[in-house]
Amino acid sequence: MEVKVEGGDEFANASYSRICQNIFREVGLHSNVDNVYLFCDPSEHVFVISVKIGRVPSPITVNDMTLRGDNRLKITDEKYAPKLLALLWDKFDDRVKQLSRLEITVDVDAKEMEKLMKMVVYEPREDLNVRILDAVDRILPEGARVRYPLPSSGRVTIIASENPISDEWKKRVEDMVAELEKGGTVRCIR
C-alpha cells in the first residue's frame, strides 16, 4: 500500500503517513488498498482523503476454514466460527450440533456434505466499503465532521472539514481525483 500525504508541514505529513499505514493495517485492509492520498490544509481546515481499492480477497468457503471427516467438521480458523455456525443453523437447523469449541457435526448425506463444503461463509467484498470508511473516519481529524463524498468507481474520496465545504473545494478535489484516475503523479492541490 502506497501512502502519500501532502499539504501540511514536513512533520505533519510524515506523522499522518504513519497514521494511515498503521490504521489500514489495524483494520486489516493493508493488502486490499492500492494507494491512499491524503491532502491536509490545516489553515483552512480542509482534509481530503482518496483511497484506491485494490485486489479484494476471494470469498471464504466452508472448505477454506474447516477440516472435513465424514459428518464432522473441525474449525481451523476460529475467526469465522460464529458466521459458520449461523449459516449452518440457518440451513440445517437442529441437524447441526456443536460438540466442542472447534468441532461440529452435521447430520447430512455425502452429497449434501459436498455442497455444504462449497458454501460461502464470508464475502470480504460485502463489508469492504464499511471497513474502508471506518479507517477513513479514524484517520481524518475528529473535528472535521462536515463530510462530502465524491463518487467514483474503485475509489473512495472524502472531503472533510469543520466548516461548510465550498464549491471551489469540490471542484478542486474533482480535478484531483481525475488526475489520480489517470494514474499520473499526484500534484499538491493547494
Added chain:
Amino acid sequence: MYKIMMFSGGVYKFNELKELTQDIGGFILQEMVMQMETMLHLAFPAEEEKVIRNKVKEVGGKLIELPLAGAEIMIVVPSLGRHHAVDPMCDVAEFLRRKGAITNMMGLTRGVGKRIAQMKVEEKRIIEECDAAVFIFGNFKECIEDKKRICDDLEVPYIIVGGPPEMDLPHYVGNIGRRTERMKRKHEIASLEKMVEGLRAELDVRRREIEEDPLAASPLFLKELIDMTIPPKPGEEFSTIIHLDGLRVKLEPGEEEQIRNIEIGNRKLSDICEIKKSLYEGYLLKILPEAETGSVF
C-alpha cells in the same frame, strides 16, 4: 518541607524502613507488596534524606526521585474517542504516574476541531480542582496555535503537548502529538521526560509560593488524620489524594461532618480548611495559610 520518594526493593527489613520514616516524622503515602517485591511512597523531612538513604542501603533496594509526587494532574484530550486513546493519552498518563503524580483523564465535550474547539465553564472548574493540567493537542501547527486559546484562562499551571517538535508557544512540549503506536522508543521517552521537566518547573513555582506563605498544616499530616478517622474501605485505592495545598477526600454520605470535626492541635479541620464538594469526585479541602488561621498548636 517534605520530600517524597519511592522505595523499590525486597521485603527484607522493609518494616524497619517504614518505622524509621514514621520515627523521623515522615509518612507512608502508598504501600504495595507483591510477593517478594515492595513499593513504598515515602514522605519525609528533606533534611533527613541521608538517614533514609542509609537505611535503604542497609535493606537493599532503590530510592527513586518522584518529581511530581504530591500533585494531582488532569490530562485533557479534545475527546475520549480513539483518535486520542489509547495513544498518546495513556502513554502520557502512565509516564506521569511513574513520576509520582496522581492522574485523571478528561475528554472535552467540544474540544475537537480548530475554530469550533471550546471548553465549557464546568470543565474549566474541574481542571482547576487539580494542581496542574496537560493538554494533548494534535499534529498541525496551525491548529495548536489556534486551540491554545482554550487554555489561556486557566488558573492552574498547564503544559500543552503536541506533534510539531518546536513551536513558539509558552508551556509547549513537542513530539507528543497524535499517534497510533505506544511511546516506547528512546527519543519518545526523552520527549515525555521533557514534559515532566516542564510540569516540575511549573509546580515548583507553586511549591515556592506555598513555602513563602506556609499552610496551617501539611496536606500529608491531614491525610494521616483523615485516614485514621475514616479508614479507607477495603479494596479502595486513593481514598485521600494529596494536592499541593489541600486534599481530595472521597467520602460516603454523612461522613462530611466527621471530617469537619477532626481536631488538629487546638483547632478543628473546618477552621483551617475550605471544604467544598468537588464537581468531579469527593470533597475538596483547601488548606488556608497559617497567616490567615493562626497557629494550630
